[in-house]
Amino acid sequence: MIYQKGSNLFNVAIYIRLSREDGDKEESDSVGNQRKLLTEYVNKHDDFILYDVYIDDGFTGTNFNRPDFHRMIADIEDNKVNCVVVKDLSRFGRDYIDTGRYLERIFPELNVRFISVTDNIDSMKQAYDMLLPIKNIFNEQYARDISNKVQATVKSKQKAGEFIGAFTSYGYKKSPANKNKLVIDEYASEVVKRVFTMYAQGIGKQSIAKILNAEGILCPSEYKKLNGENYKNCNRLEKTSYWTYSTIKVMLQNEIYIGNMVQGKKHQRMRSKQRLVEKENWIRVENTHEPIIDRQLWDKVQKLLTKKHRDIDLETNKNIFAGFIKCGDCGRAMMKNFWRRADGSKSYSFYCGTYKRSGKDYCTPHTLPFQVLNDIVLGDLKQIIRNVENLQELVKSQSFTATKIRKSTDIELIKLKAELERVKKLKKSIYEDYKDELISKEEFLSYREDYQQKETLYSKQIETLEEKKKESVTEDVFETPWLRRLLELKDIEELDRDIIVEMIDQITVYENHKLKISYNFGNELEHLFSSVYCEDLEKKAI
Structure with missing residues (x-):
């Protein structure tokens, strides 16, 4: 009713x-x-x-x-x-x-x-x-x-080595007699042992994931659901119900499998979101439950994990498109893959992250060489700049002023504020790419610094526009920050990270090198062209 x-x-x-x-x-x-x-x-x-x-x-x-x-x-x-x-x-x-x-x-x-x-x-x-x-x-x-x-009660229990959580790590379950005590899950623990053994034998994390998927072994999240647990992994795509590189990596680094309880990794205050706690402040208690992995195998695996870590030369291998390029079919971030040419130089291509980690049964490669992507984006940006230059000539020839299309300035102000929020979100989301090993730690720190610089830049631009609005200053239409920046790039011959962060909203990759490029200024540019050419047609009609 x-x-x-x-x-x-x-x-x-x-x-x-x-x-x-x-x-x-x-x-x-x-x-x-x-x-x-x-x-x-x-x-x-x-x-x-x-x-x-x-x-x-x-x-x-x-x-x-x-x-x-x-x-x-x-x-x-x-x-x-x-x-x-x-x-x-x-x-x-x-x-x-x-x-x-x-x-x-x-x-x-x-x-x-x-x-x-x-x-x-x-x-x-x-x-x-x-x-x-x-x-x-x-x-x-x-x-x-x-x-x-x-919170005080929870911390006290954690320091006593009691398990505090809704879901246990794969391989364990809560004791029927005491929900704060872990006991071994016989089936899942055998899978854990097998994962550690395969890695110690030299089989890579991605290969292990593919083997388990091929054998039809349920991944941890699906296994929990099968056992009646209302579990959802918020760090993964909803349809990602299979073993992945990241799942194996997290398992191999989890001390719970040698009988140690490590908790207190996140903290949440009232009315606030969960925040990560520095590693040195985690609550770590040894020998709280029966181990699945013996110390000898654990030490061997940790040594291999350390040995396989390689430093990256940021000057030659930095991925300027990190965080902006995704698969058009599954929506996952594209990954880069290096190879060395006959002359010793390095090159790399992008592949769908789902395909790279889990194989062709889950998505297609969407292979895209870096140079092809770079050339397409650079060429498209240069064409946009040429169009803006032509528009500028038309405006000058007709004594066009900002008062005739003042809405463009208002829209730009709205867009800058939205862009500021977008950059803040990107700064947070780049950590997810780092966790999934789509970028290195060095790249993560570098990109985070980029986003901080952009926050400062957009804040200043917003402040400038708002001050001009208060003073009712009539400015030339091409003095808006994004148009001015485009014209500054008229001689551009090479892309860098700053330009990508400033200009690109998202690049969606489809098969056969088909791309959809979304720019930060797309709507404003369309509005400006529409305003100017409509005015031009009106003048000609008169």
Whole structure:
């Protein structure tokens, strides 16, 4: 039923939340008791019609990442619900800022009535605005205290060598008698032993992955699902349900297989994302469980891993396209592969990362020599610059000024802000490429520095444009930063990393050297051409 605006009736959503982690141990807080209390409350009001009951059992109140909460909000946005009823304010949320955002801004804008029964809070009553912030502050302080206590308990258990986590490493399972104790999974542990043995015999990580895939052995994520675990690897593509180079590499470096427990690699504060912890601050406890790999085999494998690591000459091998080039079919980043010519010089081509790591059964090569890619991108960029130069001549011949296409400046400002956000995201995502060994550590550090420089550049450009807007300065249309930069590159003969980061949004590679190049300035350039040529046609028509 969709309620009619202006009606005196309220379509009510009962919202129930319970989380032991938040300290909800009272019997009165149980789902059943909340439902009974709230249903009775709704039934006592003749102007209330119960639309649905939304229950998030086992979800913390310190954030709003809860499935039934999102379902309730969707129903509100679809005009199916215009009143939300909870037992108390802490059931809705314990975070002061986010709770306040919903109750003081979003709900009023959507004309949604909010009622907290035991707090005697009703958004239709006069005292609502004064009482709500006070309750919110107390709830957040309570949540913060609980969060600190939970973190202290977790760290204490980790230091004692107890396993703290939802999912165990492949080869182990939780003890039925003690969920903080690891015991060996007989089937998976044999696969682990085989992986270590093959690597010690000289078989490479990628080859090991291909062997396991060919034999139909389930990869760790699929094995967990087969055993009824609701597991999802967020670091991989959804359809990547097979053994990969990275899976083997992580396994070979995991101390858990020699009986050591290493935890505390990530940290999360309330309302914030997880952050990586420096390696020296990890919590490492030896001999906490039965090992799968003996020390002799472990040491041999670690020695081989160190020996096979090779330094890269950044001056000759730096991949200027890293982070920008992806396969057009599977969406994975393209990898570079070197070879040495007869004259001793080095060259390299790009291959689909899925094909390179997992073989032809999962994707095709999409082979693209570096020189071909470089020539195509350089040629395309030079053509764009020539078009801009021709446009500039047309503008000059007609005394074109910025006032005639001021929208281009506004769009450029919007685009620069979006580009600044994109560079920030790229700076974060390049770490994923480093983890997947698509780039070396040296390249990772180099590219991260590139992105930091771009952040500074775009911030200054945004500041300049905004200052000019305030001063109402009429500038020549070609004084916008991206057009000026394009014209500065009119004699370009060689691409470098700075130019790629500044100009390219993404390069998508298809078979037979077919490319789709997306530029950072694409929409603005199209808008500018359209504005200028439309003006030109109007003049000719007159």
